[in-house]
Amino acid sequence: MTMTVPMTWTTVCDYHVLLPERGVCALVGGEQVAVFRTFDGAVYAIGNLDPFSGAHVLSRGIVGTRGGEPTVASPLHKQVFSLVTGVCLDEPGAAVPIYPARVADGRVEVAARPALPERGGPLESGRRLVDAP
Amino acid sequence: MSRVVVAGYGPAAHRFVEALRERGFGGRITVIGEEPRPAYDRVALTSYLTGTSLADLTYEVPEGVETLLGTRVTGIDREARVVTTAAGESVPYDVLVLATGSAPFVPPVPGAEHAHVYRTIDDLDAIRAASDGASEGVVVGGGLLGLEAADALRGLGLRTHIVEMSPWLMPRQVDEGGGAVLKGHIEDLGLSVHAGAGVQEIVTDAEGRVTGLRKPDGTLLDAQIVVFSAGIRPRDELARAAGIDVGERGGVVVDAGMRTSDPAVYAIGECALAGGQVYGLVGPCNTMAEVAADRILGGTAVFEGADLSTKLKLLGVEVAQFGAMSGALDVTYMDPVGGVYKRLFISDDARTLLGGICVGDAAPYATLRPFVGKPLPAAPADLLFTGTGAANLDLPDEAQVCSCNNVSAGAVRTAIADKGVCDVPAIKACTRAGTTCGSCVPMLKQLLEKSGVEISKALCEHFTYSRAELFDIIRVRGVTTFSELIANHGTGRGCDICKPTVASILASLHNGHVLEGERAALQDTNDAYLANIQKNGTYSVVPRIPGGEITPDKLIVIGEVARDFGLYTKITGGQRIDLFGARVEQLPQIWKRLVDAGFESGHAYGKALRTVKSCVGSTWCRYGVQDSVGLAIALELRYRGLRAPHKLKSAVSGCARECAEARSKDFGIIATEQGWNLYVGGNGGFKPRHADLFASDLTTDELIRTIDRFLMYYIRTADRLQRTAAWVESIEGGLDHVRDVIVNDSLGLCAELDAQMAHHVSTYEDEWRATIEDPEKLSRFVSFVNAPGVPDPSIVFERERDQIKPMVVTP
Ligand code: SRM
Ligand SMILES: Cc1cc2nc3c(=O)[nH]c(=O)nc-3n(C[C@H](O)[C@H](O)[C@H](O)COP(=O)(O)OP(=O)(O)OC[C@H]3O[C@@H](n4cnc5c(N)ncnc54)[C@H](O)[C@@H]3O)c2cc1C
Ligand code: SF4
Numbered sequence: 043m044t045m046t047v048p049m050t051w052t053t054v055c056d057y058h059v060l061l062p063e064r065g066v067c068a069l070v071g072g073e074q075v076a077v078f079r080t081f082d083g084a085v086y087a088i089g090n091l092d093p094f095s096g097a098h099v100l101s102r103g104i105v106g107t108r109g110g111e112p113t114v115a116s117p118l119h120k121q122v123f124s125l126v127t128g129v130c131l132d133e134p135g136a137a138v139p140i141y142p143a144r145v146a147d148g149r150v151e152v153a154a155r156p157a158l159p160e161r162g163g164p165l166e167s168g169r170r171l172v173d174a175p
Numbered sequence: 176m177s178r179v180v181v182a183g184y185g186p187a188a189h190r191f192v193e194a195l196r197e198r199g200f201g202g203r204i205t206v207i208g209e210e211p212r213p214a215y216d217r218v219a220l221t222s223y224l225t226g227t228s229l230a231d232l233t234y235e236v237p238e239g240v241e242t243l244l245g246t247r248v249t250g251i252d253r254e255a256r257v258v259t260t261a262a263g264e265s266v267p268y269d270v271l272v273l274a275t276g277s278a279p280f281v282p283p284v285p286g287a288e289h290a291h292v293y294r295t296i297d298d299l300d301a302i303r304a305a306s307d308g309a310s311e312g313v314v315v316g317g318g319l320l321g322l323e324a325a326d327a328l329r330g331l332g333l334r335t336h337i338v339e340m341s342p343w344l345m346p347r348q349v350d351e352g353g354g355a356v357l358k359g360h361i362e363d364l365g366l367s368v369h370a371g372a373g374v375q376e377i378v379t380d381a382e383g384r385v386t387g388l389r390k391p392d393g394t395l396l397d398a399q400i401v402v403f404s405a406g407i408r409p410r411d412e413l414a415r416a417a418g419i420d421v422g423e424r425g426g427v428v429v430d431a432g433m434r435t436s437d438p439a440v441y442a443i444g445e446c447a448l449a450g451g452q453v454y455g456l457v458g459p460c461n462t463m464a465e466v467a468a469d470r471i472l473g474g475t476a477v478f479e480g481a482d483l484s485t486k487l488k489l490l491g492v493e494v495a496q497f498g499a500m501s502g503a504l505d506v507t508y509m510d511p512v513g514g515v516y517k518r519l520f521i522s523d524d525a526r527t528l529l530g531g532i533c534v535g536d537a538a539p540y541a542t543l544r545p546f547v548g549k550p551l552p553a554a555p556a557d558l559l560f561t562g563t564g565a566a567n568l569d570l571p572d573e574a575q576v577c578s579c580n581n582v583s584a585g586a587v588r589t590a591i592a593d594k595g596v597c598d599v600p601a602i603k604a605c606t607r608a609g610t611t612c613g614s615c616v617p618m619l620k621q622l623l624e625k626s627g628v629e630i631s632k633a634l635c636e637h638f639t640y641s642r643a644e645l646f647d648i649i650r651v652r653g654v655t656t657f658s659e660l661i662a663n664h665g666t667g668r669g670c671d672i673c674k675p676t677v678a679s680i681l682a683s684l685h686n687g688h689v690l691e692g693e694r695a696a697l698q699d700t701n702d703a704y705l706a707n708i709q710k711n712g713t714y715s716v717v718p719r720i721p722g723g724e725i726t727p728d729k730l731i732v733i734g735e736v737a738r739d740f741g742l743y744t745k746i747t748g749g750q751r752i753d754l755f756g757a758r759v760e761q762l763p764q765i766w767k768r769l770v771d772a773g774f775e776s777g778h779a780y781g782k783a784l785r786t787v788k789s790c791v792g793s794t795w796c797r798y799g800v801q802d803s804v805g806l807a808i809a810l811e812l813r814y815r816g817l818r819a820p821h822k823l824k825s826a827v828s829g830c831a832r833e834c835a836e837a838r839s840k841d842f843g844i845i846a847t848e849q850g851w852n853l854y855v856g857g858n859g860g861f862k863p864r865h866a867d868l869f870a871s872d873l874t875t876d877e878l879i880r881t882i883d884r885f886l887m888y889y890i891r892t893a894d895r896l897q898r899t900a901a902w903v904e905s906i907e908g909g910l911d912h913v914r915d916v917i918v919n920d921s922l923g924l925c926a927e928l929d930a931q932m933a934h935h936v937s938t939y940e941d942e943w944r945a946t947i948e949d950p951e952k953l954s955r956f957v958s959f960v961n962a963p964g965v966p967d968p969s970i971v972f973e974r975e976r977d978q979i980k981p982m983v984v985t986p
């Protein structure tokens with residue numbers, strides 16, 4: 043049985059406020075979410091908590107790519123996380139949560155993490171392509 | 176044969192079982208070790224006191240090897256081929272390998288039972304525990320291990336004495352002249368050296384606590400800790416009791432195949448007496464282990480003795496000895512002021528290199544050791560210095576490059592040619608060279624370069640260029656944005672390595688605001704918020720205080736700002752004040768107050784000029800010969816904001832007493848009667864280096880012109896994150912070359928360098944003032960984009976000594 047969970051989208055900011063390759067942090071459903079816009083215009087959202095330092099800082103990291111995959115490096119000790127999967131590419135086993143993100147009506151929206159279906163389905167990737175803004 | 180038992184589990188035993196496994200031995204292997212842990216890197220033992228974890232020091236137990244830890248072997252029944260342990264177990268063997276190492280020699284003086292030794296992790300734990308509350312320590316023995324132990328005591332905060340029987344320190348490695356220079360270095364570090372002195376007794380109080388050490392002349396050295404490091408004795412007691420031959424002065428006698436007088440028993444490592452000698456270095460111990468493994472499996476390897484050359488860095492002093500310590504002829508270089516002593520021994524026909532001793536500068540060691548017994552590769556005087564001739568020698572294939580692991584130049588060349596290894600880590604993995612003491616790594620690099628291997632200069636996966644090459648591309652092609660650069664000269668979209676590098680180059684060349692447009696996305700963590708990030712995600716604020724001079728009014732402003740925002744306040748090592756614990760959204764408010772009071776950014780966050788420290792100088796000081804404060808302020812204002820490959824620090828001292836510590840700076844200035852001496856390439860930090868004298872008795876104008884060019888040439892040619900100290904050491908031709916370029920204009924660059932500095936000086940603006948005046952830039956300084964007024968609730972502080980302190984919960 044598959045179960046669909048309705049998503050609640052929270053508006054984070056106007057799309058133009060989100061500068062290419064610079065993140066912002068937003069409060070979404072009480073949680074700190076780091077939101078990024080990559081060079082190609084896509085938006086991504088991941089947890090803001092850096093699991094290595096315990097500080098909420100990932101939105102302030104440097105955005106880049108590794109082997110083509112969009113990434114952010116923690117500003118504290120530079121571990122690199124995939125913006126697509128939330129997985130840490132430097133230290134196996136570590137990962138941060140990802141959140142669905144999209145652009146609607148010129149605004150960036152992030153969904154609070156939906157309650158997981160029973161037994162836990164895969165989290166939806168945060169990637170949403172945007173028409174040329 | 177099916178079961179091999181090893182008694183003792185030190186480095187030799189470890190290498191032996193590894194070698195057996197690597198050679199495909201399929202039988203049972205049991206290692207019995209008295210220490211409660213597997214073998215660890217004893218050579219690096221001291222690092223355990225300075226933070227290296229036990230886990231990092233400990234070797235992995237090879238797969239399939241059984242271990243009995245914390246178990247002492249107490250007897251060998253050769254008839255039954257069984258060893259017994261202190262726990263009463265009996266372990267049968269087909270082949271027994273003794274690898275019991277050696278024990279520190281403790282002379283039988285009264286009170287010796289209260290002293291420590293320095294050999295195992297447990298010993299170090301005991302010393303560390305005893306150092307608590309102690310203020311003075313004595314190490315008995317001024318050899319290699321004694322000095323290492325003395326350094327460890329010093330590191331534990333104790334005032335330390337070294338007592339050595341011989342007339343000078345390290346008598347096995349250096350001669351009298353070298354010993355004298357070495358003593359100077361050791362005493363400069365605050366240790367007291369008592370050479371030619373023995374021990375009468377260890378003095379204790381009524382409770383048996385050590386209070387001092389009495390020398391035979393009756394003098395008492397106060398000490399709460401005494402450590403004996405007066406030589407080692409092979410642990411041959413098992414062999415002795417079992418009737419296996421031991422040497423007159425100790426050591427289990429072995430043949431060239433490491434077999435003892437009992438054909439079923441081998442001995443390796445420091446407990447073995449091979450060719451009439453006990454070897455106290457790990458290199459020969461490893462070779463013995465390999466030989467024994469080979470023999471046990473039917474091979475014919477022989478141990479031919481070993482090179483006892485040593486190179487070490489003790490208390491920051493390089494000491495090296497190779498080959499013979501005497502010869503018919505010798506060439507000596509001695510600089511008592513700089514603390515350098517180098518001596519080469521040469522055959523009577525002046526053709527063959529016999530050996531050498533170095534103190535204070537061991538550079539000749541790596542290049543010359545392989546030539547021992549071979550024709551001199553260049554004029555002796557040249558060989559005493561690197562950079563001239565010696566660095567470019569071609570090693571013969573049979574020359575030993577790595578003495579710890581007995582690897583020849585030929586073996587390294589084969590690895591490069593046949594196995595395609597192309598960097599130092601790969602050579603290490605493939606040949607083991609360089610994996611122990613590391614002193615041969617420069618040779619490995621040289622062999623790589625000589626063999627034509629291109630050592631990749633690529634900055635990261637996005638650019639195949641080095642920083643200096645990127646600098647030229649950006650300068651020559653007039654590139655102004657990262658996007659343009661990566662589209663035409665790179666791949667992907669960059670990372671935390673190349674983006675800040677390019678940001679720094681763009682800033683060095685164009686000097687625009689670091690948060691302007693696309694550049695904002697390139698900046699490293701700290702530049703991105705014009706402040707230094709702290710462990711809990713808050714920031715520190717460091718206003719510039721040029722030369723460390725500040726008015727009472729300005730001090731009061733800093734105090735008021737800190738008080739009003741509740742910041743932790745600390746005087747830094749750079750003669751200014753650091754305010755910690757500001758949240759992102761507080762930074763602009765704090766800076767508004769500071770800028771209004773006339774402060775500007777101190778660039779504590781940037782790879783840029785930090786501080787120019789000053790001493791009080793001739794204005795007040797009775798010794799000062801020039802106005803060091805005035806000059807420091809002028810220099811700080813001239814170079815403020817200058818972005819560079821790494822941070823830049825400077826200092827100006829008003830006379831040779833050097834209270835500003837200018838010689839530890841990237842560029843340091845010391846006043847003379849005639850003007851200023853300029854020193855460059857100094858560094859504190861991770862790898863301290865004293866700056867070299869670059870030019871003497873300069874007028875202020877000459878001085879500034881020379882510094883301008885020095886900095887601009889550094890910015891143009893250095894690697895990413897390469898301080899000037901590393902740069903002057905790596906640049907081809909060394910400082911002479913730099914002097915040629917910027918004093919004699921040998922490359923015709925000076926006009927361009929001067930123009931670049933003039934551009935920097937005339938376009939400087941305070942980045943914080945510009946930021947608070949620009950609403951677009953300011954809008955980035957919020958904790959939450961969708962709740963700009965809300966502070967980050969995860970930031971919490973506790974209090975300590977009346978100030979705040981971050982509370983971080985590591986997940
Ligand atoms: C605040 C201060 C310590 C203090 O409380 O006194 C300090 C603090 C930091 N130092 Fe330092 N260093 C401070 C003086 C020094 C000094 C002494 C000096 O400058 O006279 C040294 C040795 C001298 C030298 O640099 O050669 C020093 C050698 C380092 C190093 C090692 C550099 C090296 O070449 O090995 C680092 C690491 C680096 O830069 O890569 C470092 C890095 C740091 C960083 C930036 C680490 C970081 O990334 O978080 C610290 C953050 C400061 C902050 O948040 O404001 N700090 N640091 C000092 C600030 C001086 C100032 O007013 O600007
Ligand atoms: C502080 C320090 C610094 C050093 N620095 C250097 C250096 O820079 N370069 C260099 O080449 N060398 C250095 N050495 C020397 C080097 O560590 C030794 O050469 C090497 O450890 C010898 O290895 P081994 O296995 O023969 O003996 P050991 O390391 O002594 O190991 C023998 C092991 O056997 C155990 N054992 C002994 N008897 C029994 C028994 N009856 N039953 C069970 N177990 C037993 C011991 O407890 C010990 O664990 C240093 C040594 C020290 C202490
Ligand atoms: S360096 Fe010289 S002038 Fe400066 S304070 Fe020290 S003694 Fe005085």
Ligand code: FES
Binds near residue numbers: 576579610616
């Ligand atoms: S000489 Fe010690 S590791 Fe090579």
